[in-house]
Amino acid sequence: xxxxxxxxxxxxxxxxxxxxxxxxxxxxxxxxxxxxxxxxxxxxxxxxxxxxxxxxxxxxxxxxxxxxxxxxxxxxxxxxxxxxxxxxxxxxxxxxxxxxxxxxxxxxxxxxxxxxxxxxxxxxxxxxxxxxxxxxxxxxxxxxxxxxxxxxxxxxxxxxxxxxxxxxxxxxxxxxxxxxxxxxxxxxxxxxxxxxxxxxxxxxxxxxxxxxxxxxxxxxxxxxxxxxxxxxxxxxxxxxxxxxxxxxxxxxxxxxxxxxxxxxxxxxxxxxxxxxxxxxxxxxxxxxxxxxxxxxxxxxxxxxxxxxxxxxxxxxxxxxxxxxxxxxxxxxxxxxxxxxxxxxxxxxxxxxxxxxxxxxxxxxxxxxxxxxxxxxxxxxxxxxxxxxxxxxxxxxxxxxxxxxxxxxxxxxxxxxxxxxxxxxxxxxxxxxxxxxxxxxxxxxxxxxxxxxxxxxxxxxxxxxxxxxxxxxxxxxxxxxxxxxxxxxxxxxxxxxx
Amino acid sequence: xxxxxxxxxxxxxxxxxxxxxxxxxxxxxxxxxxxxxxxxxxxxxxxxxxxxxxxxxxxxxxxxxxxxxxxxxxxxxxxxxxxxxxxxxxxxxxxxxxxxxxxxxxxxxxxxxxxxxxxxxxxxxxxxxxxxxxxxxxxxxxxxxxxxxxxxxxxxxxxxxxxxxxxxxxxxxxxxxxxxxxxxxxxxxxxxxxxxxxxxxxxxxxxxxxxxxxxxxxxxxxxxxxxxxx
Numbered sequence: 001x002x003x004x005x006x007x008x009x010x011x012x013x014x015x016x017x018x019x020x021x022x023x024x025x026x027x028x029x030x031x032x033x034x035x036x037x038x039x040x041x042x043x044x045x046x047x048x049x050x051x052x053x054x055x056x057x058x059x060x061x062x063x064x065x066x067x068x069x070x071x072x073x074x075x076x077x078x079x080x081x082x083x084x085x086x087x088x089x090x091x092x093x094x095x096x097x098x099x100x101x102x103x104x105x106x107x108x109x110x111x112x113x114x115x116x117x118x119x120x121x122x123x124x125x126x127x128x129x130x131x132x133x134x135x136x137x138x139x140x141x142x143x144x145x146x147x148x149x150x151x152x153x154x155x156x157x158x159x160x161x162x163x164x165x166x167x168x169x170x171x172x173x174x175x176x177x178x179x180x181x182x183x184x185x186x187x188x189x190x191x192x193x194x195x196x197x198x199x200x201x202x203x204x205x206x207x208x209x210x211x212x213x214x215x216x217x218x219x220x221x222x223x224x225x226x227x228x229x230x231x232x233x234x235x236x237x238x239x240x241x242x243x244x245x246x247x248x249x250x251x252x253x254x255x256x257x258x259x260x261x262x263x264x265x266x267x268x269x270x271x272x273x274x275x276x277x278x279x280x281x282x283x284x285x286x287x288x289x290x291x292x293x294x295x296x297x298x299x300x301x302x303x304x305x306x307x308x309x310x311x312x313x314x315x316x317x318x319x320x321x322x323x324x325x326x327x328x329x330x331x332x333x334x335x336x337x338x339x340x341x342x343x344x345x346x347x348x349x350x351x352x353x354x355x356x357x358x359x360x361x362x363x364x365x366x367x368x369x370x371x372x373x374x375x376x377x378x379x380x381x382x383x384x385x386x387x388x389x390x391x392x393x394x395x396x397x398x399x400x401x402x403x404x405x406x407x408x409x410x411x412x413x414x415x416x417x418x419x420x421x422x423x424x425x426x427x428x429x430x431x432x433x434x435x436x437x438x439x440x441x442x443x444x445x446x447x448x449x450x451x452x453x454x455x456x457x458x459x460x461x462x463x464x465x466x467x468x469x470x471x472x473x474x475x476x477x478x479x480x481x482x483x484x485x486x487x488x489x490x491x492x493x494x495x496x497x
Numbered sequence: 498x499x500x501x502x503x504x505x506x507x508x509x510x511x512x513x514x515x516x517x518x519x520x521x522x523x524x525x526x527x528x529x530x531x532x533x534x535x536x537x538x539x540x541x542x543x544x545x546x547x548x549x550x551x552x553x554x555x556x557x558x559x560x561x562x563x564x565x566x567x568x569x570x571x572x573x574x575x576x577x578x579x580x581x582x583x584x585x586x587x588x589x590x591x592x593x594x595x596x597x598x599x600x601x602x603x604x605x606x607x608x609x610x611x612x613x614x615x616x617x618x619x620x621x622x623x624x625x626x627x628x629x630x631x632x633x634x635x636x637x638x639x640x641x642x643x644x645x646x647x648x649x650x651x652x653x654x655x656x657x658x659x660x661x662x663x664x665x666x667x668x669x670x671x672x673x674x675x676x677x678x679x680x681x682x683x684x685x686x687x688x689x690x691x692x693x694x695x696x697x698x699x700x701x702x703x704x705x706x707x708x709x710x711x712x713x714x715x716x717x718x719x720x721x722x723x724x725x726x727x
Contacts, residue, residue: 037631038598044631053635058557124555128590157506165503173506174513181518195651199680205645209551211652215533216585220593221525262499269513273520282567283593284582289524359563359597431571439574443600448627 008086009094010390012103016079017383017390019111021472023071024376028468030064032461039454054122062133063121068371069131069234070142071114076379077175077238078110078149083386084168084245085153089160099155106148113141125208129223131230132186136210139187146183150176167261171241174269178233186226188213217284221276228276235375237268239334240307242382247311247331250385251321252491256313260306267303271296278349281358290351297349304342311335326402327493330381333409337373341366356431361450361457362423369416372464377408380471387478388493396477398495400470408467414460422453536583538668541650541659541675542725544684545691545713548646549722552636552715553592561598561630564726577604587659599630606727611698614720619701633716637704641718647684650677685711692717695724 037043037057045052053059082103086092093100117138126133134142153176157165165173189210193203212219248255255261277285277293312335315321321328344366348357357363388395395401429449432440482496502509542550553559566572568579580603585591609617613624618636621628653659654677661677678684689708695717696708704714 038629041629041631049632049634052631056556056631056633058560058631061557061560126554126557128554128557128559128592130595154506154510163504165506165509170503170509170513173510174517177510177514178517181514181521185521190652190656192645192648192652195648195655197647197651197678197680197684199683201681204651204681205648206642209645209648211649212590214589215657216588216591217582218525218529218533219589219591220585221528223591225521225525266499266516269516270519273517274524277524279595282569283565284580284585286528289528292524355567355569358567359595361596364596430575431569433571433574439571443575444625444627447598447629 006090006092007094008083008092009100010083010386011100012093012107013079013082013386014390015104015107016075016082017386017475019107019114020072020075020079020379020383021475023067023075023114024379024468025465025472027064027067027072028461028465030060030067032458032465034060034064035454035458035461039451039458053124059122059124062126062130063118065131066117066121066133067114069230070117073234073371073375073379075110076242076375076382077172077234078106080238080242080245080379080382080386081149081153081172083390084241085156085172088162088166088168088245089156090162091156091160093156096155096159099152099159102148102151102155106145106152109141109148110145113138113145116141120208127187127189127210127212129186129212129219130227132183132223132226134187135208136187136189136191137208139183139189142183146176146180150180166245167255167265168241168245170265171237171244174265175233175238175241178229178237182226182229182233186222220280220283221285221289224279225273225276228279229273231370232268232272235370236272236304236338239338239375239378240268242378243307243311243331243335246378246382246385247314247328247335250325250327250331250381250492251315251318253314253316253318256310256316260310264303264306264310267306268300271300271303275300275349278354281349281351281354294349294351294354298346301342301346305339308335308339308342321492325492326398326405327381327384327495329402329405330377330384333405334374334377334381337369337377337412341370341374344369356427357423358427360423360427361419361453362427365416365419365423368419369412372408372412372415376464376468380468383471383475385493387475391479391482392484393478393482395493395495396474396482397497399497400474401495404467404470404474407470408464411460411463411465411467414463415457418453418456418460422450422457425449425453533586534583535586536581537666539584539586540665540667540673541587541653541661542722543675543691544643544646544650544678544688545641545695545718545721546725547649547722548641548643548688548713549715549718549720549725550592551646551649552641552719553722554590556633556636558602559592559594561594561596563594563597563601564603565593566601566603572601576601577607587653589653589657602723602726604727606724609723611695611720611724612700614723615699615701615716618716618719636715636719637701639715640707641688641713641715643685643688643713644681646688646718647678647681688713688718691721695720 191210193207274296277289278297426446429441429446434440566576566580617624618633621630654661664672692713
């Protein structure tokens with residue numbers, strides 16, 4: 001008994017794996033749909049003009065961003081936490097009834113919150129702030145879910161057997177603290193029903209409605225301090241937590257450099273928060289903040305590449321694994337896309353480049369090579385690694401996984417190349433003057449020229465979505481049609497042909 | 498030190514928090530009071546304009562349209578004077594947007610009319626033949642939420658000191674007063690007065706009839722808001 005490895009309890013991890021896949025499908029399907037709406041506007045009324053209010057681009061856009069960010073990605077973060085946390089702290093969820101209860105409560109509250117968010121966004125309830133569109137009652141639900149997750153993290157840490165916290169745990173703690181701080185401050189709002197009219201009437205109007213505590217330029221500053229760092233603490237920090245665990249585990253290789261991981265972690269924590277100002281270049285926020293935003297964005301290359309290089313060098317001497325295993329491919333390409341988008345971002349944050357890039361599709365392209373290439377691929381890889389272990393079954397199909405990898409990679413390439421061209425073309429056309437000093441193009445001219453790129457982008461997105469369906473199918477078949485393995489699996493995940 | 502931190506989760510968490518909170522404090526706090534001061538000529542929105550602003554937000558117009566003119570010749574040529582911080586002093590939330598799938602709207606009231614907006618919202622292609630903007634037919638039948646707009650005005654006045662019913666300095670040296678209703682019934686009356694001025698220039702018979710009945714379709718409020726953007 002003493003010499004047997006610990007048995008871990010993956011109940012909550014499995015629940016969140018399910019929402020990762022379901023909400024991924026929902027969010028990406030909406031994304032592909034609205035991408036094609038821009039190329040073929042007729043799709044806005046595809047269900048008839050009676051339902052156009054709910055199939056319209058503008059109503060669906062926050063649904064897309066929020067369901068991939070707070071649905072797919074956050075579910076992926078939770079799913080991996082409830083897997084990785086136990087294993088690196090060497091303690092099982094089954095050892096604490098309290099933590100098991102909190103974990104399940106967190107899951108069900110999360111599901112209720114997601115349902116409420118979807119319904120209200122369809123109805124048009126939005127605060128208008130990007131990635132913080134939810135109205136105050138849902139904000140409160142989100143805060144409760146987040147606090148419960150904090151209880152899970154620190155509860156599990158409290159009863160741990162391994163005293164030293166592994167690198168992944170640093171990043172999960174940072175995710176918890178960072179999002180908590182950002183979300184609270186950006187969503188400070190006053191429900192309008194609290195006001196009283198001169199005639200003494202109270203509870204006037206819609207109880208769901210609220211207005212921001214901040215006005216104008218301040219509101220913008222707080223929003224982009226949030227918006228940019230939500231990217232940091234949802235799309236970067238927890239994903240690094242994942243790759244620090246799953247890549248060494250799957251490849252059987254030790255992390256290349258401990259010192260590099262230290263430098264990257266503390267560097268990222270310090271630098272990232274300053275960079276939000278790059279969303280507000282040439283706006284009405286003070287110049288010094290814009291300049292700070294620019295400079296720190298460029299410095300941000302250092303800690304970002306520190307992590308990514310650490311990952312790539314972990315594969316040193318073992319590159320044949322990249323050729324042999326599609327699962328390793330996903331992770332190596334994820335860290336490559338991480339390097340790519342953390343170089344592209346700082347370039348766009350340089351003021352003179354931003355003058356052309358801001359407000360264009362190049363920004364949209366940048367977001368997507370990060371989210372599709374880095375976040376999406378890493379979460380997919382994490383779930384592929386977890387599936388044989390939590391279900392104790394061999395993965396259903398390696399060739400299906402390899403096909404998925406190539407289809408999705410092609411999708412990403414189509415996506416960001418088309419958006420580069422679209423963004424730079426439109427940015428240059430907006431500012432072009434003719435020989436007499438008049439504007440060379442009407443706004444409409446600059447929209448007309450984008451059509452082929454919008455169609456290409458939609459196609460790229462569609463390929464990625466098809467790959468995601470292959471992923472869901474592969475996981476489903478793993479769960480349902482593979483024989484149960486006798487013992488815990490080590491290192492490389494076993495895969496069927 | 499780092500080895501020690503890795504064995505002491507509480508102090509580790511405190512360390513992380515201090516490191517990440519630092520930047521926000523330095524960047525956001527010092528300028529807070531100054532950035533919220535209005536420039537001369539900026540006045541709060543009227544009740545119908547507020548209802549229109551809510552329609553704008555409800556339909557995420559800000560997903561495709563910015564309200565921020567950058568200080569470049571190409572932008573001032575196209576959209577008018579570049580935006581000033583104080584012009585946004587009463588904007589809760591701000592609506593700068595981050596993507597121009599369509600043009601900037603910060604001063605759209607200077608160069609588009611009620612008639613143009615009516616045609617455009619009903620069928621964008623009728624005024625912009627290759628437009629990719631969707632039509633918004635439901636705005637002609639759904640009614641604007643005047644109650645919530647009134648509650649928003651009250652909240653702005655009570656919690657944030659937005660100067661309703663007070664003289665506001667204008668650019669020509671005069672002052673103007675934006676009135677706010679005393680009661681809900683009064684508010685509906687005021688909104689309807691404003692709506693009638695808009696519908697006088699509109700041609701959609703159903704909208705005109707609705708206003709004559711005392712209802713205010715969303716499109717009327719939205720046009721009032723767009724006209725106020727100058």
